[in-house]
Amino acid sequence: MFSYIIRRLLYTVPIVFGVMLITFLLFNIVRGDITDQIAGKEASAETRAEIKKEYGLDKPLFFNTEHKVFSKQFWDSQFFNHLLAAATFDFGYSYNDREAIWDKIKRGAGPSLALTAPMLVGEVSISIILALVVAYFRGRWIDNLTVLICIVGMSLPFLSFILFGQYFLAFKWGLFPVYFWPDLSVWQYTLLPTFIGIAAGLGSNLRFYRAVMLDELGNDYVRTAFAKGLSPAKVLFKHVLKNAMIPIITQVVLAIPFLFLGSLLLERFFGIPGLGYLMIDAIGARDFKVINAMVYISAILFVVFNLITDICYAIVDPRISFK
Amino acid sequence: MKKKRHLILLFAVIAALGWGMFVLSRSNDKIDENEMVMYSAISSKPDSLDPATESSVTSEIIVKHIYDTLYDYDYLKRPYVVVPVLAESMPDVSADGLTCIIKIKKGLFFSDDGCFKDGKGRELTVNDVIYSWKRIANIKNLSPSWWVFDERIVGLDEFREYTKTCALASDIDYSREVEGLKAIDDYALQVRLKKAWPHMVYNLTKGATTAVAKEAVDYYGKTIVNHPIGTGPYILKQWNKESYIELERNPKYNYGYYPTEGEDGDFEKGLLADAGKKIPFIDRVYFVKIEEEPPSWFLFLKGKLDSSYIPKDNFDQAISDGKKLTPEMKKRGIELKMYRLPDTSWIGFNMDDPIVGNNKPLRQAISHILDKKRFIDLFANGTLDEAFGLIPPIMQSYNEELSKTPSYNVAKAKELMEQAKKIYGGDIPELTLKMPGTSVSERQYGQFFQKEFDKIGLKLNIDYLDAPMYFAELNKGQFQMYFGGVSSSAPIAYNILRMFHSKSIQSGNHFYYRNEEFDRTFDKASIMVDCPERTELYRKCEKILLDDCVAVFIFHSVSYTLSHSWVENDKPSALQYGLARFIKIDSAKRRSYQAQY
Numbered sequence: 001m002f003s004y005i006i007r008r009l010l011y012t013v014p015i016v017f018g019v020m021l022i023t024f025l026l027f028n029i030v031r032g033d034i035t036d037q038i039a040g041k042e043a044s045a046e047t048r049a050e051i052k053k054e055y056g057l058d059k060p061l062f063f064n065t066e067h068k069v070f071s072k073q074f075w076d077s078q079f080f081n082h083l084l085a086a087a088t089f090d091f092g093y094s095y096n097d098r099e100a101i102w103d104k105i106k107r108g109a110g111p112s113l114a115l116t117a118p119m120l121v122g123e124v125s126i127s128i129i130l131a132l133v134v135a136y137f138r139g140r141w142i143d144n145l146t147v148l149i150c151i152v153g154m155s156l157p158f159l160s161f162i163l164f165g166q167y168f169l170a171f172k173w174g175l176f177p178v179y180f181w182p183d184l185s186v187w188q189y190t191l192l193p194t195f196i197g198i199a200a201g202l203g204s205n206l207r208f209y210r211a212v213m214l215d216e217l218g219n220d221y222v223r224t225a226f227a228k229g230l231s232p233a234k235v236l237f238k239h240v241l242k243n244a245m246i247p248i249i250t251q252v253v254l255a256i257p258f259l260f261l262g263s264l265l266l267e268r269f270f271g272i273p274g275l276g277y278l279m280i281d282a283i284g285a286r287d288f289k290v291i292n293a294m295v296y297i298s299a300i301l302f303v304v305f306n307l308i309t310d311i312c313y314a315i316v317d318p319r320i321s322f323k
Numbered sequence: 324m325k326k327k328r329h330l331i332l333l334f335a336v337i338a339a340l341g342w343g344m345f346v347l348s349r350s351n352d353k354i355d356e357n358e359m360v361m362y363s364a365i366s367s368k369p370d371s372l373d374p375a376t377e378s379s380v381t382s383e384i385i386v387k388h389i390y391d392t393l394y395d396y397d398y399l400k401r402p403y404v405v406v407p408v409l410a411e412s413m414p415d416v417s418a419d420g421l422t423c424i425i426k427i428k429k430g431l432f433f434s435d436d437g438c439f440k441d442g443k444g445r446e447l448t449v450n451d452v453i454y455s456w457k458r459i460a461n462i463k464n465l466s467p468s469w470w471v472f473d474e475r476i477v478g479l480d481e482f483r484e485y486t487k488t489c490a491l492a493s494d495i496d497y498s499r500e501v502e503g504l505k506a507i508d509d510y511a512l513q514v515r516l517k518k519a520w521p522h523m524v525y526n527l528t529k530g531a532t533t534a535v536a537k538e539a540v541d542y543y544g545k546t547i548v549n550h551p552i553g554t555g556p557y558i559l560k561q562w563n564k565e566s567y568i569e570l571e572r573n574p575k576y577n578y579g580y581y582p583t584e585g586e587d588g589d590f591e592k593g594l595l596a597d598a599g600k601k602i603p604f605i606d607r608v609y610f611v612k613i614e615e616e617p618p619s620w621f622l623f624l625k626g627k628l629d630s631s632y633i634p635k636d637n638f639d640q641a642i643s644d645g646k647k648l649t650p651e652m653k654k655r656g657i658e659l660k661m662y663r664l665p666d667t668s669w670i671g672f673n674m675d676d677p678i679v680g681n682n683k684p685l686r687q688a689i690s691h692i693l694d695k696k697r698f699i700d701l702f703a704n705g706t707l708d709e710a711f712g713l714i715p716p717i718m719q720s721y722n723e724e725l726s727k728t729p730s731y732n733v734a735k736a737k738e739l740m741e742q743a744k745k746i747y748g749g750d751i752p753e754l755t756l757k758m759p760g761t762s763v764s765e766r767q768y769g770q771f772f773q774k775e776f777d778k779i780g781l782k783l784n785i786d787y788l789d790a791p792m793y794f795a796e797l798n799k800g801q802f803q804m805y806f807g808g809v810s811s812s813a814p815i816a817y818n819i820l821r822m823f824h825s826k827s828i829q830s831g832n833h834f835y836y837r838n839e840e841f842d843r844t845f846d847k848a849s850i851m852v853d854c855p856e857r858t859e860l861y862r863k864c865e866k867i868l869l870d871d872c873v874a875v876f877i878f879h880s881v882s883y884t885l886s887h888s889w890v891e892n893d894k895p896s897a898l899q900y901g902l903a904r905f906i907k908i909d910s911a912k913r914r915s916y917q918a919q920y
Contacts, residue, residue: 035795045830046487047469048798050462097370098548099564108565163617171621178625179618182567182609269615273565281368281565286789 001314005307012303019299020086020292024079027288028061034095034286055095056081082292091293096285101293104278112262112274115190119197119263120255123205126198128248131209132236135217146206153203161200162269165192180271193266205251212247216240245316253309257301261294358606359908361890362628364613368564371548374531375458378467380900385610386530387901388570390553393425393452393527396899399585399594402719403814403898405524409447409534409554411510413524420519420850425512427452432575434558436550438542444575447554449512451534453504454497457482458540459531463492468531470830475523477503477515497537519850525813530900556603556904570608570903579603579904581892594894603904604892623885624655626917629908630886630893638704641885645705655920656888663717663881664897667710667819668808669874670756670772675835676803678747678754685743685751686872691736692778695877698771702764706883710876712865713819717879717897719853720816720861725869733778740779753782757796757805761787768806797833805833814898816861820845823868834873841867889913 035051052058060077067073085092091101134143169192170178176192177184216222217240225235262276275294282290369382377386387395393410396403407413409431414423433444456476459466460483472479478501489495503515516523526532539552551559556579557570583598597604613619616634623631633641641659643649648659670689674680699707708716711725743751756772758765769785776783788796796802809831811818822831825842841864848860868874886893889912892905 046462047465050487051465054463054465093545097368097564098376098545104564107563166617166621171625178621178627179613180566180611181627182569182611269618271566271611271613271618273563277565 001311005311008307008310012300015303016296016299017083019295020083021079023292023295024082027286027291028078034288086292086296092289094282094287094290096282096287096290101290104290105275105293105297108262108273108275108278109260110274111186111190111272112267112276113259114186115193115197115266115272115274116259116263118190118194119201120252120259122194122198123201124248124252127202127205127209128241130206131213132240134206135210135213135240136232136236138214138217147210150203150207153200154207156200158200158265161196162193162265165196165199166269169195179269180273189270190272193263193270193272197263197266208251209244209248212244213240216244219243246313249312249316250309253305253312254302257298257305260301261298356910359604359910360607360609361605361903361906361908362609362611363903364619364622364628364631365568365610366612366614368612369568372551372559372562373548374455374533374535374551375464375466375468376548377530381610383530384900385559385568385570386533386551386553387555387899388557388608388903389551389555389559389573390530390533390535391555391901392530392533393427394524395528395901396896397582397584398896398899398902398905399582399589399894401586403896405528414514420521420852421516423514423516423523424507425449425452425514427510427512428578429510431554431578433536433539433552433554434573434575436539436552438536438539438550438552444552444554445536445538446509447534448509449506450509451536452512453501453506454537455533455535456504457497457501458535461486461492461495463489463495466531468529471526471529471532474517475520476501477517479503521850521852522813522815522817525815525818528898529812555901557608560607566612568610570610572603572606576603581905585894589894594892597892597907604907605903608903623887624920626887626913626920629890629913630884633883633885635704638706642704642883652885656916657885658888658893660884660886660893660895661881662895662897663708663715663879664810665715665717665812665814665819666808666810666880667713667715667876668806668878668880669710669713669876671805671807671834671874672872673800673802673804673833673835674837674873675800678751679803680835682743682746682751683872684739684746688736688739688743688779689776689781690730690872690875691732691739692775693772693875693877694731694775696731698768699878701771702767703878706881707878708881710878713868713874713876714816714861714865715811715879718811718814718816720858720865722862722865725865730875736779740781751781753784755784755786755803757793757802758785758787759790759793759805759807761789765806772806800835807833812898816865817849820861820864821849823864823873836868836871836873838867838871887913887916889916 034055035048035057049058056078059081062077062079064074064076067076089102091105093099094101094104130146134146137143166178170176177189180189213236221243222235222240225239226232230239260275261279262272262274264276264280266272267274267277268280278290279294281287282294365381365384367379367381369377369385370379371377371382372385372389374386374390377383391408393408394405394413395408397406405413409427411426411428414425416423427447427449429446431447433439433447435442435444439445456472456479458464459468459472460479462483463486469483474480482499482501485499486495503517505513505515507513514523520526533553535547536552539550540547543550549562554573554576556573556576558573559568560571561567561569579602581597581600581602583595585594589595611622611628613622616636619628619631620634620637622628639649641649641652641657646659646661648657652659670693672679672686679686695709699705699709709726711728711730712722714721740751754776756769758769765787769787773783773785786802793805797805797807809819809822821827823834823836823838823841824832824845825837826832828835828837844860844864844867848857848864851857851860882895882897884895889909891907891909894905896902
């Protein structure tokens with residue numbers, strides 16, 4: 001198992017390198033350089049040149065071919081400097097407001113998790129319970145109605161959930177705060193967006209878990225359990241749920257890296273100062289350094305949680321072994 | 324059972340993670356109800372709170388609450404008048420206009436901060452002003468405000484050249500003498516100019532030109548952008564970059580008073596009720612970052628925000644018959660305030676482009692096919708001023724005569740197109756317009772322009788670009804036409820006409836326009852004090868631009884803002900930014916409204 005983990009961790013190197021390369025290409029070659037945006041429209045050519053120098057944008061993109069291949073200067077380029085900075089987790093300062101990027105990430109992680117972690121727990125718990133119930137009543141009106149509601153929920157744009165919730169639940173009926181406000185604590189202003197996030201994600205989750213449970217309900221051990229006279233609750237929540245662990249774990253563990261990225265639209269509409277907001281701000285401002293840091297962290301988290309998923313498979317299912 | 328425990332454990336971990344973050348995330352203290360508090364919305368975060376490096380409007384708003392400038396606009400008087408703030412009086416200018424003495428008030432102190440000895444803010448002197456202007460000249464600071472001093476003060480350009488020779492910012496010697504900046508004593512600054520600079524006081528209202536303490540810059544280094552230490556009415560209490568800024572009354576601020584004079588009608592509106600009283604009235608100011616329109620509007624209607632602009636989608640809910648509040652707004656006690664902004668938007672032509680640059684009838688034809696009134700009705704509910712020339716109505720040099728000859732004339736455009744085709748030698752090929760954005764609004768503008776161009780058989784390709792690509796292409800001259808504009812920080816035509824000078828090519832003149840007569844006329848006007856002759860010269864400059872058809876000027880902005888009845892002394896300004904100091908809030912009235920709605 002140990003060698004498996006080491007091998008999987010080594011795989012992360014080319015994956016993360018590839019992600020960094022693609023991000024760099026997208027933001028530096030396809031979309032041009034950022035100097036003019038930093039300088040403003042009235043800046044002189046000399047100011048623009050100084051900006052390039054200050055941010056290392058005057059360096060070649062990949063290789064400094066004026067120097068020998070094995071010299072240090074050959075690798076003194078924009079891409080390799082970014083790579084080196086990422087490898088040491090020294091992301092530097094934002095182009096946009098010159099704030100240390102780590103400070104931004106640390107500040108945003110809390111509010112993002114305060115929104116997304118309860119959302120994930122709520123979504124998964126409610127979906128699994130409802131999925132077990134509707135799968136048990138397969139083909140009956142309760143199942144058909146749930147499927148219909150799920151499809152309607154999935155068809156509605158996420159934004160419509162936000163606008164509906166913000167207008168009716170917060171503005172019209174005053175049940176929740178409309179938006180972040182300086183005298184509110186985090187849990188107060190993340191409550192409504194959490195409910196909205198759960199409601200919006202319920203349709204797809206419920207349909208997925210319903211399919212998983214239906215698969216399980218068709219198995220012989222379920223029929224045997226009922227034949228033995230076990231109550232439906234016991235069959236569903238003890239036997240079926242236990243055997244449906246693999247897809248549940250896959251779904252849940254792989255969602256964890258995304259918790260750190262926050263929820264872009266919810267954060268923007270409810271003023272939650274999280275990482276989703278930070279990311280979209282950075283994309284809008286073409287702050288490559290912030291984007292680079294966020295993509296790098298996300299890539300690492302994604303690969304690590306993929307590995308954790310695989311390890312969990314072996315823990316919950318003894319038939320799975322590491323090779 | 325074991326598997327179920329794992330699932331429960333997993334959920335518990337996620338829940339604990341979330342809960343941990345709840346606890347770790349700062350829980351805000353309740354706001355003291357006895358304090359006078361103001362809540363404002365900002366649509367973007369400030370780029371910097373260091374005067375030398377700030378460039379956005381949001382930054383200017385915050386900076387001007389914390390730092391005072393030597394001069395600023397009078398809060399009440401219209402047309403806009405510049406008055407001394409840190410300065411004791413208006414500058415004493417020599418007869419040749421080349422030397423001026425600026426005296427500052429005595430007994431002005433920086434706010435207390437750890438950067439000063441014993442944490443006590445020291446007295447402001449003119450040496451702080453000299454140091455701050457040198458910081459703007461220092462190329463290592465990449466100050467976007469260098470244009471204010473560029474080729475103005477004897478020796479300052481040389482200081483900038485010197486900073487280029489220093490490898491590191493820390494190598495720069497700020498004690499190096501600048502010939503044109505001399506401290507006569509701690510309170511009198513002598514400024515020697517390369518040429519007369521009659522509009523200097525307007526430029527010295529900009530937040531960038533304020534006085535920064537060297538101790539603060541040395542102490543905070545690069546993070547000075549987050550640590551503004553000024554002499555103004557407020558100090559920075561908290562800056563949560565992604566959500567809000569909290570300012571608190573500066574206990575050391577002792578020199579501000581509410582104005583005693585205003586324009587006609589101000590007394591009747593109650594705007595002089597606090598004349599001569601010490602300011603600020605408000606103890607605490609919150610600027611909450613709200614980028615989306617729906618929550619901003621809801622917060623205003625809920626009485627959380629004290630004032631608001633009117634989102635396009637809510638215009639009919641707020642305004643009826645063009646300029647009146649709807650009964651619903653009146654019932655809520657909301658007031659409407661309208662004021663003109665010193666800006667102009669246009670479609671600019673690249674005069675170096677072989678097709679549009681060499682074909683004046685083509686440019687004129689385009690200028691006649693744009694139905695500006697329809698554009699304004701469609702995209703701004705008719706709330707903008709149609710532009711007949713470059714200079715906006717808020718400025719003294721605005722030429723009302725131009726409005727008597729409306730430009731929209733399709734028949735004339737068709738005639739001009741025939742001439743344009745002869746010059747080109749055939750049908751005009753597809754033209755390209757660069758748009759500064761990719762949002763729905765820009766795309767709607769683009770579709771409108773395409774339809775208008777189609778009236779005379781012109782095919783128009785629209786290139787929607789994000790900001791860096793847009794500026795890069797403008798700077799490189801890689802375009803035929805662009806949609807853009809200018810907003811002036813002063814009520815003088817100089818600031819916007821400057822963009823058409825041949826010396827401004829690549830630093831504002833994105834028309835690549837060169838006209839000797841324009842340059843000569845502008846240069847002559849730029850060193851004149853305010854007089855009818857200068858106004859005529861500025862109008863002549865504008866006429867030259869219109870004759871050459873360098874751009875199609877489309878609109879000038881008019882701001883529509885709403886404020887609640889508990890906001891007192893509220894007079895919006897197009898040019899002044901540190902306004903919270905003059906405003907009063909009736910907190911009881913606000914609470915009663917909030918309870919009702």
